[in-house]
Amino acid sequence: MKIIPTIMSGGAGARLWPVSREAHPKPFIKLADGKSLLQHAFLRAALLPDVEQILTITNRELFFKTEDEYREINASGIACTYLLEPMGRDTAAATSIAALHVQQAYGDDAIIVLFPADHMIRDLDAFRAAAVEAIELAARGRLVTFGINPNYPETGYGYIEADGQDVVRFVEKPDVARAKEYIASGKFYWNSGMFCFSAGTMVELMQQHCPEILDQCRKSLLAAHQSNAVSGTQVALDRDLFAQVPKNSIDYAVLEKAEHIAMVGCDIGWTDIGSWNALSELIEPDGSGNRINGDAMLIETENCFIQSSERLIGTVGVQDLVIVDSADAVLVAHKDHAQNVKQLFAQLKASGHEAHSLHRTVHRPWGTYTTLEEGQRFKIKRIEVKPGASLSLQMHHHRSEHWVVVSGTAKVVNGEQELILNTNESTYIPCGHKHRLENPGIMRLVMIEVQSGDYLGEDDIVRFEDVYGRE
Secondary structure, three states: OOEEEEEEOOOOOHHHOOOOEOOEOHHHOEOOOOOEHHHHHHHHHHOOOOOOEEEEEEEHHHHHHHHHHHHHHOOOOOEEEEEEEOOOOHHHHHHHHHHHHHHHHHOOOOEEEEEEOOEEEOOHHHHHHHHHHHHHHHHOOOOEEEEEOOOOOOOOOOEEEEEOOEEEEEEOOOOHHHHHHHHHHOOEEEEEEEEEEEHHHHHHHHHHHOHHHHHHHHHHHHOOEEEEEOOEEEEEOOHHHHOOOOOOOHHHHHHOOOOOOEEEEEOOOEEEOOOHHHHHOOOOOOOOOOEEEOOEEEEOOEOOEEEEOOOOEEEEOOEOEEEEEOOOOEEEEEHHHHHHHHHHHHHHHHOOOHHHOOOOEEEEOOEEEEEEEEEOOEEEEEEEEOOOOEOOEEEOOOEEEEEEEEEOOEEEEEOOEEEEEOOOOEEEEOOOOOEEEEOOOOOOEEEEEEEEEOOOOOOOOEEEEOOOOOO
8 A cells, every 4th residue: 555645735825924934935944953844844744654745735846856855864865846836726636746757656545644744743643643543544445634632722723533443523613612612512623734645536525515726736746747856756746727727625625514423632732833932832831931043131020022134132020922033123012912924924925025035034945045135226146056056047127236255166147248257356237248157066156146237126137048858
C-alpha cells in the first residue's frame, strides 16, 4: 500500500503580520528552535510508515523557497513532488489536485495523509500512531478526519461531533457558552483540518458532491507543465484553466455533504498557529507570565509576548501586550485583540503599502536582496547570489544601476560587454541596457546595487531569458 504524505502550504497568514507577508507566508515563520513551520511539517510527514515520496501543494512563486527549506532538513533524501498552483483556489481545489495526481501516479488505492503546513504538533509519537490508525480506516474506503481532544472551550476552531469513530456532524466556530456545552458533553473534538483517504475515495466523493471543481482541476492538471527539480519533480498547473476552478473549502465542498466519515480522536499537542497568542504558547513563560523570543529587557512587565529578530526591545510597566519587531515594521497589540491584526494587514494591502507583501529581505530563486535604504529617485540594495546561480537577462525602462562587488566573483553581461568583477570592482548599467548577473564561483556573491531613476518599483523589469522560467 502506497502512502503519500501531502502538505498544503500557502495563505498570507495575515494575523501573523509583520513576520508573515504575502511573499513570505506563515509556513516560513521560524520558531524558537530555528526551524520553520514548513520544515516541521516535512519532518512530520517523513515519520509516517514507508514514506518514499512527499507531495507539497504550494503557490508557483513559493516553489524555490520551499525547495530551499526542504534541502536544509531532508537528510535522508526523500523524493519530493511539488504541485504548483498559479493562484490560491482554497482547500477543495488543493485536495482535488492531490487526489487526481496520486490516482494517476499510483492508482486508486494509494493513501493520502493531507495536512496544512502552518500547524504545530508537539507529540510526534502520538501523531504517528493516529496517522497509522487513520491509514487503516482509509484503506477500507473511509474518508478520515483527525479530531483533537479539546482541553478548553476554544471559540476560534470548528468542532466535530462524533459517536466513537463515526462523525455525526461538523459544527462552525461556536460562542463561549456553546463551546462549554461541547466540552462538557465529551462528544466533541476540535476540527484539525487534517485528513486521510485513498485517492479513489476522494475522487469519487468529489465527483458526487463538487464535480465542477474536480473536472476543472483535472483539465488544469492534464495541461500542466512537468519538469525536474533539484529534489524531485515540479508540476506547474495551467494558469488559465486553474483560474476557472470554483473557490471553496474541502469542508463545505465534501465533508459536510458526505456520509460515513470516520474520525480518529487524538491528543497530539496540536496547535493551529492562527495568531500571535497561539504562537506564543510554544514558548515557556517566565515567572511573570512573559514569553520572550529574542533579545528583551523587561521591567514591571507581565503576561506579554515579545519577539525580536534583530534589536533589543525594552518594556516598562506594561501588561498583556503582543510586541513583534521585524527589520521594517513593529507590531504592538493587546492580547485580547490579536485576532484583529488581520485588519491591519488588510488596510496595508488596500493602501498599496509594500509591507503587506514583502520583507526588507526578499527571497528569489537565485538568492536574496535586502533593501538598505531608499529615498526620492534612489534605492540601495544588498544582493546575495548563490554559487552557480544567475539572475535573468533583463532590462529596466526607468532606472539605471551601479553594481559594486563586496565579496566573491561576479560574471556580468552589460549591454554588449561580458565582464568578470572581483571584490571592490564595479560596473554601471545605463537605463535600457540588457544585463545579467551570475555567480560563477563556489562561494556566495555579495554585492551592493545602487538604483537611480524616476521609478524604482520591482515591476519595472523586462525579462528576455531566465533559467527559472520567469520570462
